[in-house]
Amino acid sequence: MTSYSDTSDNHLVQQFIQGDMSAFDSLYTRHIKTVYNRVRYVVPETDVEDVTQEVFIAALSSLPSFRGEAQFSTWLRTLTNHKVAEYYRRRSRKKETMQVDMVHAERRGDQNHPILLEDRITIQRALNKLPEQYREVILLRFAEGMQFKEIADSLKQNPEATKSLFRRAIATLRNTLDVKDDPT
């Protein structure tokens, strides 16, 4: 495989469009952890791999239409959010519940303590109820590990505005978690 360690994402995309499949492998290697972690924060553990896979399959088929107007990472993040939304639309049709998530996770032999597992599911549901900008700033900091300065650049804000947004997001998350869970 060609080494693309110093090549920019957008250049890799161009290489891929010209037929170089190893350029896509490099993009995958570069972004898999970020996508996987983002998905892990908002999708039940049992479906994280499937949704992550769907994101990259969608990326593979949509890349020829990528114009490079945004950064590839931003484009991939948007694609991930779409795939997560699509996952929840499918899931709502099946009427799957938190109890189902627990049963699936336990059947799968999840290594986590049941209380931790339940808390993760509770937080996931709370995150999914947050306004999009609040959820986004939490995911960027916790799931993607971006620094506040980087988040500010990404959101085209100053760092103080980003920290303020983050504080409000955490406060809203806390309030959402305090509200008794919907039994469904």
Add this chain to the structure above:
Amino acid sequence: MTLPSNNNSELQDQLANFVDRILAGNPANLDQATFAPEEDLRALEQTAIRVKTAFGDNDPDEAVINRIQKNILGQMQISEIHVNESIWRKFIEYFKPSEKKWRSQHSRQRLNIIISLATVVVLMLVAIPFLNSSNGDQPGASGQFLNNYIPIAIGGLILLVLWLTRRKS
């Protein structure tokens, strides 16, 4: 949680610093994290700790990364095969109607009409030049008679074929 704006600014910086510390693994054991004395900030810090504890630092391991990559390539190959198959299937189906189609009364009727009309058109194309060539230099001969009645004969033939087709089906 309504605080004056200067307090808010201080609070958001403190929360951001706290989150930076815990995400950097300090303290290594989150149970030992020290919270701010202020109730508002402490509540937010505890929520941050709760999120961090619930999700941990679980990057996918190499096996998971390779498995997903393999599945992506597998899916792409399947979809390529599927596309190829569907092209061939359409091609074959175009020329080989299914049994269901053959059994359909409507299709059979339509096919009969098409065959009949095609036969008539072929007959016309074959017969007309021949009949025209025989009428030029023989005035009053049978060619003239045929030339006058050909359109009527063909029209009648078409109507007959259509009527027979309808009656059969």
